[in-house]
Each structure stands twice: as C-alpha cells, then as structure tokens.
Amino acid sequence: MDFYALVNARYSIRSYKTEPVPEEIIRRILGAARLAPSAANMQPWHFFVVRDEKTRRGLFSNERQAWAAAAPVVLVACSYPDKAWVRSGDGKNHSDVDIAIAMEHIVLAATEEGLGTCWICAFDPALVRSALGLPGEMEPVAMTPLGYAEAEPLPRKRKSLDEIVTWR
Amino acid sequence: MDFYALVNARYSIRSYKTEPVPEEIIRRILGAARLAPSAANMQPWHFFVVRDEKTRRGLFSNERQAWAAAAPVVLVACSYPDKAWVRSGDGKNHSDVDIAIAMEHIVLAATEEGLGTCWICAFDPALVRSALGLPGEMEPVAMTPLGYAEAEPLPRKRKSLDEIVTWR
Numbered sequence: 001m002d003f004y005a006l007v008n009a010r011y012s013i014r015s016y017k018t019e020p021v022p023e024e025i026i027r028r029i030l031g032a033a034r035l036a037p038s039a040a041n042m043q044p045w046h047f048f049v050v051r052d053e054k055t056r057r058g059l060f061s062n063e064r065q066a067w068a069a070a071a072p073v074v075l076v077a078c079s080y081p082d083k084a085w086v087r088s089g090d091g092k093n094h095s096d097v098d099i100a101i102a103m104e105h106i107v108l109a110a111t112e113e114g115l116g117t118c119w120i121c122a123f124d125p126a127l128v129r130s131a132l133g134l135p136g137e138m139e140p141v142a143m144t145p146l147g148y149a150e151a152e153p154l155p156r157k158r159k160s161l162d163e164i165v166t167w168r
Numbered sequence: 169m170d171f172y173a174l175v176n177a178r179y180s181i182r183s184y185k186t187e188p189v190p191e192e193i194i195r196r197i198l199g200a201a202r203l204a205p206s207a208a209n210m211q212p213w214h215f216f217v218v219r220d221e222k223t224r225r226g227l228f229s230n231e232r233q234a235w236a237a238a239a240p241v242v243l244v245a246c247s248y249p250d251k252a253w254v255r256s257g258d259g260k261n262h263s264d265v266d267i268a269i270a271m272e273h274i275v276l277a278a279t280e281e282g283l284g285t286c287w288i289c290a291f292d293p294a295l296v297r298s299a300l301g302l303p304g305e306m307e308p309v310a311m312t313p314l315g316y317a318e319a320e321p322l323p324r325k326r327k328s329l330d331e332i333v334t335w336r
Contacts, residue, residue, distance in 0.1 A: 003280035006171055007200045007273060030333055032175045034326050037275075039289050043327050050336045087290065094289055097309065100268035105175060107205075108276075112171035121207050121262055122255060132336070141265065158202050159211050165198055168218045168300070 006111055011153030013116030016071040019148050020051075025113050026073065026146070032109035033077075038098040039085035045099050047106075048076040048132055058131035059143065061124050068120060071145030076128065077103045078138045099141045107144060116149035174279055179321030181284030184239040187316050188219075193281050194241065194314070200277035201245075206266040207253035213267050215274075216244040216300055226299035227311065229292050236288060239313030244296065245271040246306045267309045275312060284317035 001009065026049055033047060050056050050073065057069045059076070068074065077099050084095035107117045120143045128140040169177065194217055201215060218224050218241065225237045227244070236242065245267050252263035275285045288311045296308040 001171075002169065003171070003174055003277050004196065004200060007203045007277075010203075010205070012205065027329065028172065030329055032172060034329055034332060035175045035178075035324070036272075037178070037180065037287050039287070041325065043332070045332060047333050048336055049333060052336050055336050085289070089292055092289075094264075096262075096264035097268040097289065100265040101272045104204075104269045104272050109171055109175075119205050119207070121253070121260075121265065124257055156203070157209065161195065161198055161202055164202060164211070164213060165215050165217060168216055168220050168223050 015151035016147035036102040039094040183319035184315035204270040207262040212252040
C-alpha cells in the first residue's frame with residue numbers, strides 16, 4: 001500500500017493470535033531493516049528473532065507484559081554504541097538514532113505484511129542481556145512482538161500539525 | 169508504492185534541482201511524521217521547514233555542505249529531551265529514538281512523493297540553534313534537504329542479512 005496508507009494502518013497491537021509467522025515473511029521484514037540508512041553507514045545493529053517460547057518469556061519481567069511474550073515472535077533490536085558514528089564537535093553518539101530508524105523499517109514492513117507490532121522500550125536491559133546472552137558491547141534498545149493481531153487497535157491521539165511545525 | 173519498493177527507492181541524494189516543493193506536499197510529508205509512534209506517546213518533537221535561502225545557508229558552516237543548503241527546502245527535526253519518556257530502571261532518555269522514527273517517516277513520505285532527501289546529523293548544533301533561534305530546551309537532532317533529485321544515486325552498500333540477524 002502507499003506510504004500514507006501504511007502509516008495510517010500502523011497501530012500498537014497488544015493482543016496476538018498464536019498463529020506462527022512464516023520465516024519467509026520475517027526475512028522480508030528484516031530485509032527492510034537491512035536497507036535502513038545509518039549515520040556514516042556504520043549499520044551498528046543486530047536483530048534477534050525470538051520464536052522459542054521460554055526465551056520469549058525470559059525477555060519480560062513484568063506480568064503486565066505477558067501479552068507481548070505470548071506473540072509467536074519477539075524481535076529484539078540491539079545497537080553497538082561503540083561502532084556507531086560519533087559527532088566530532090560534541091561527541092554525540094548516534095546509535096539510538098540508527099537503531100530507531102531500522103526498527104521503524106521493521107514495524108512498517110510488518111504492517112505492509114498485515115502483521116501487528118508494538119514498540120517496547122520499557123524493559124529491563126539486564127534481563128534481556130541475560131535471556132539472549134548478549135555480549136557487553138551490544139545494547140538492547142527496542143523490542144516488538146510480531147504476529148497477527150487479535151484485537152482492534154485503540155484510537156490514536158496526536159498533537160496537531162500546527163502545534164509541531166514552524167515555517168521559515 | 170509498496171513498502172519494500174519504497175525502501176529500495178530511498179537513497180541519500182546530494183544534488184537538488186532549484187524547483188520549489190509545493191507546500192501541500194510538504195504538509196502531507198509532515199503529516200506522516202505527526203503519526204509516528206513515540207515512547208509513551210510523548211511526541212517530544214518539533215519540525216522546522218526552512219525555505220528562506222539565507223536561513224538555509226545559516227544552518228551549515230561547512231562549505232562541503234553547500235549542496236544541502238542549495239536545496240529548495242531544508243527540514244530540521246528537533247527533540248525536547250526534557251519532555252521525552254525516560255526509563256525508570258536506568259534513566260535512559262528516549263528522545264533520540266523518538267525523533268529518529270519521526271524523521272524516517274519524513275524521509276519515506278518524501279520518497280513516496282518522488283522527492284529526494286539525505287539524513288544529515290553532521291552539523292554544528294550551536295549554529296543551527298542560532299540560525300533558527302531555538303529555545304534552550306529544543307535539541308536539533310537531524311536535518312534533511314528536500315527537493316527534486318538532480319543526480320542519480322550511488323550504489324548502496326549494506327551488510328548481509330546473515331551478518332545482522334540471529335534466530336532463537
């Protein structure tokens with residue numbers, strides 16, 4: 001679908017069917033992340049496709065997030081802050097910017113495939129590190145469940161365009 | 169076009185025609201940023217549409233970036249770090265993640281419109297603050313020229329999917 005329709009169709013989905021997601025579709029979605037731009041093209045990222053149920057449950061400590069662990073797949077987006085571009089003037093590290101772009105490509109590609117997602121940054125990084133056995137240089141930045149939506153999305157609330165834009 | 173075609177069509181464009189971009193198109197593009205997800209839906213962002221030539225040139229100190237200032241529009245994406253969601257466990261501020269998602273919506277919407285863009289994070293934040301008269305709580309995080317491409321894109325280099333993905 002066209003990009004505006006896609007952006008309108010993307011919602012945070014918090015209830016998933018148990019129906020598995022074909023590996024071919026997951027590969028296409030990750031292929032869209034692979035083509036994401038990154039500062040100085042450093043591509044300081046790695047993605048975990050977690051289908052194993054025990055590992056999925058190990059990513060979340062909070063019972064209120066059981067709905068996310070129950071999705072057939074959880075994708076975990078990790079950055080390598082030490083490999084990311086750092087601006088020389090002020091030392092700003094761009095790993096969060098880079099991984100966010102790639103993760104949103106995943107979310108939008110999943111929407112194109114008719115799959116639900118939900119950005120999750122509210123997690124315990126130490127728990128995720130332990131569940132996935134992450135090396136120290138890898139930072140888990142965001143996760144999303146991936147699966148077919150069980151529930152209808154809630155209405156979306158946004159600021160108006162006039163509130164967020166200045167013309168010069 | 170479909171999202172995979174769109175991601176393939178997105179390139180960093182470093183040469184623009186002087187042909188102006190209709191305001192209606194710029195509004196549609198910003199509308200896609202407006203619908204971007206953000207942590208806890210804080211929407212900690214503001215966008216500047218810079219068409220005034222003197223202001224555009226004032227954003228860049230480096231003569232090597234004259235190509236960017238020469239585009240008919242420069243979009244500047246600013247975050248409000250103090251208004252962004254902060255994770256309670258470790259105090260991680262998510263303003264960079266949020267603004268990167270919104271900016272990539274801009275870049276992809278522009279691609280859908282047949283317009284060229286180029287993510288730019290290599291700039292002097294103090295200069296951008298001064299050129300736009302930004303209040304202290306606003307951080308300029310990324311810019312992109314916006315216009316019709318003058319030159320063909322260069323080939324894109326990316327790591328392989330196997331290199332960036334682990335299955336569990």
